[in-house]
Amino acid sequence: MAGVQVSNVSRNFGAHKALDDVSIDFADGGFYALLGPSGSGKTTLLRQIAGFDFPDSGRISIGGESVERVPVEKRRIGMVFQNYALFPNMSVADNVAFGLSVRGEPKATIASEVQRALDLVQLGKLGGRRPHQLSGGQRQRVALARAIVTKPRVLLLDEPLGALDKALRVDMQIELKRIQREIGITTIFVTHDQEEALTMSDRIGILRDGRLVQEGPPEEIYDRPQSEFAATFLGDANIFRGDATGNGIKLPDGTEISAGAGAKLAAGAKASCAVRPERIQISTGTGRLESANANSLKGQVSKRIFAGNNSTYFVERAGQTLKVIVQNTGADRLAEGQPVMLSWSPESTVLIAAV
Amino acid sequence: MAAQSATATRSGLRSALPLLAPAYLWLTVAIFLPLSAMVFFSFMTELPLSGKPWAFTLGNYAAFFSQSLYLTLLLASLRLGLEVTLWCVVIGYPAAYVLAKVLKGRSREAIFLLVILPFWSNGLVRIFSWAMVLREGGILDTALNAVLPFKINIDLMYSYPAVIIGLVHSYVPYMVLTCYLTLQAIDDSLIEAGRSLGATRLQVLKRIIIPLSMPGLVAGAALIFVPVVGSFMEPRILGGRTGTFYGTVIEDQFVAVFNWPLGAALSFILLAVVLVILAVASPVLRRAA
Known part of the structure; x- marks a missing residue:
């Protein structure tokens, strides 16, 4: 076992910067x-770590050993491919044995190691099958x-x-973990x-256009996104854009939103606030608001989507559609068309510097 | 359930008939009938076309076994077939690999065109151009002597190597095309998976790429071996006196000696031998694939 350090790795394909000074x-x-959308460079980064492709600049080390110019077969990595890439000309057992047999391990060792690995993935009895006889999950x-x-x-x-x-994906997530x-x-x-990404890691x-946008534990990224992209790519977020006031932002229509989390910004700078849909309380405005909910806005329900355990409300407010998720209690x-009051606490509001 | 699937198969065949019929009709008329006539001829003493009296005989087949010359020539032809096939593998497989796995886009198309070019040129023209290249004072001789500081004498004309060169040139595209098709179907991620597991490029080639492209190699080998064993044009033109093979003897019976019955009998013996070889080889090759 070993840790992996990626330091200032860049890789260009012609004029396209697939990886731009990434360090993790x-x-x-x-x-x-x-995590990232397609074309964000995440697979390119994985291929650099695997050794299928070498970086133009920067360093990669595995277990403290520099490997950025070491070919894949000498890196001692294990890789699982998107389409599984099982060898169709070999049985399941021979597929698993391949890595050991190219290293010239003795036959008896190979057989017992292969059986152990197949038992670990709960396929102990299927060693004699061919890949095409297996289901997707088994492959x-x-x-x-x-x-x-x-x-x-x-x-x-x-x-x-x-x-x-x-369904199978959820099973495999648990199994893989x-x-x-x-x-x-x-x-x-x-x-x-x-x-x-949230449930497993x-x-x-988070990568975007070849750059690392944010990095950290899932809870931290979800609760404290540092950019609009991170906020909206990992989970849903309502974004408000305006000018920083010192403890929040002021929207163009004068409404102030106070933020208890995120960046510290000087007053007057362009900034935005992100609020998760499940943190917003929605009410008809007649009842009492929770005392901690210092931020409030008026709007009108334009649409409701019922999903069993929760409902998503789309609320129109000053030309912006806000999303609110309410647990089914x-x-x-x-009803659609009803005027509503939205409220949430400053602690649920993350201040983000505008790019 | 079983009856149901049987009906399904039958109706499937019936609906497929209009699609199959033209091909089978053509094969019957163009191949089966003339071939049957040839089988018939091979058992005759004389060609009925010449107006002479004729009778049925096994003599034409007996001739093969009574004269060791035919067997010697057949063995020489089989060896020729084997050698040409091997050279085609050695030359064609790497080319097919590069076409399928290394080159992309425009350069692939260009190289492909060069590979297929022999197909589009007339066989005789091709062979006579080789004659110009290979003879003493020919293109190869002159070119080498112009470059090399010492004098060498290249005269490959009318020799066994000349025959091999001509035949390999004619047939190597088959090997390139069949191997290209199977190689191209191999997912690149299989090669990457092999390397990620610690296999060197050579191990990946031996244990993944070659086994997976075996059907292409076998198909190419069969497409080359069979016609080369019966070939006569290249041996005659490029081989001269050394170019006497089983195929040229058969050609002589039809064209020069006008002994069609013997020529037909020799052809069918060749066909039988080739079929036996393919039958014996196919289980071995199928296991390898």
Whole structure:
């Protein structure tokens, strides 16, 4: 096992900056998600760490050893590919055995290690099958067993769950997490699915246009986004734009919103505030507001989407559509077209410097 | 359930018939009928067209076994087929690999065109151009002597290597095309997966790429081996006196000696031998693939 350090890595493809001065420290034994839209450079970064491609500048080290010019086969990494990339000409057991047999391990060792890896992914009895005889979830497990049987220093996963259906994906998320804990391997996981990143990882790195936007534990990124992009890409957020006042912002129409979290900005600077939809209280305005909710706005419900355990209200306010999520507590639901009062606390409001 | 699926198969065949019919009709008329006539001829003493009296005989087939010359020539032709096939693999497979996995876009199209070019040129023109290249004082001889500081004498004309060169040139596109198709179907991530597991490029080639492209190699080998064993044009023009092979003997029976029955019998012996070889080789090759 080993940690991975990426320092000031840049990679250009012609005029396109796929990675622009990216630095991330992947702690030993951690589960790390690289999150970003397509074209953000997350897969490029993973391929640099794997060694399929070399950076133009910057350093990459695995376990303290510089590897930025070491080819992939010498890096001792394990990788799971988006389409699993199982060898169709080999049985499941031979697929898993491949990494050990190219190293020239003795046959008996290979057989027992392969069986152990297949047992770990709960496919102990399917060693004799061919990949095409397996379901998507089973192929996924074989790919994982094949990647970890060689005891790699790092496990790299390139959108490994993207091809699975929703229910299976949730199962595999739990399974993957269990296996990762069991063997304690440093894991770097590329995904464009924010929910997957939130539920699985110890830390998340958000990438955009080849740059690292924000990096930290999921709770921190969700609760304290440092940019509008981070706020809206990881989860939903209502964004208010205006001028900083010292303890919040002033909207163009004069409404003041006070923010208890986020950046400290000098008064007068362009700034925005992000508020999560589930932090906003929605009411008809007749009842009493919670005392802590110092921020309030008036609006009108334009749409309600009922999703069983919660409802999402779209509220029109001064040309802006705000999103509010309300848990289903059995209370009266608000009708479309109804004037409402929105309120939330400054602690739920994150101040963000405008770019 | 079983009956249901049987009906489904039958109706599937019926609806497919209009699509199959033209091909099978053509094969019947253009290949099966003339070939049947040839089988018929091979059992005759004389060609009925010449007006001479004729009778049925096994003598034409017996001739093959009574004279060791035919067997010697057949073995020489099989060896020729094997050598040409091997050279086509050695030359064609790496080219197919580069076309399928290394080159992209425009440069791939350009190189592809160069590979297919022999297909579009007339066979005789191709062979006679080789004659100009290979003979003493020819293009190769002159060019090498112009570059090299010492005098060498290149005269490959009318030799076994000349025959091999001509045949490899004619048939290598088959190998390139069949291998290209199977290589191109191999997902690049399989190669990357192999390397991520610690395999060197050579190990990836041996254990992933070659096994997965085996169907292309086998198809290419079959497409080359069979016609080369019966080839006569290249051996005759480029081989001269050394270019006597089984195929040229058959050609002689039809064109020079006008002994069609013997020529037909020799052809069918060749066909039988080739079929036996393919039958014996196919399980081995299928296991390898």
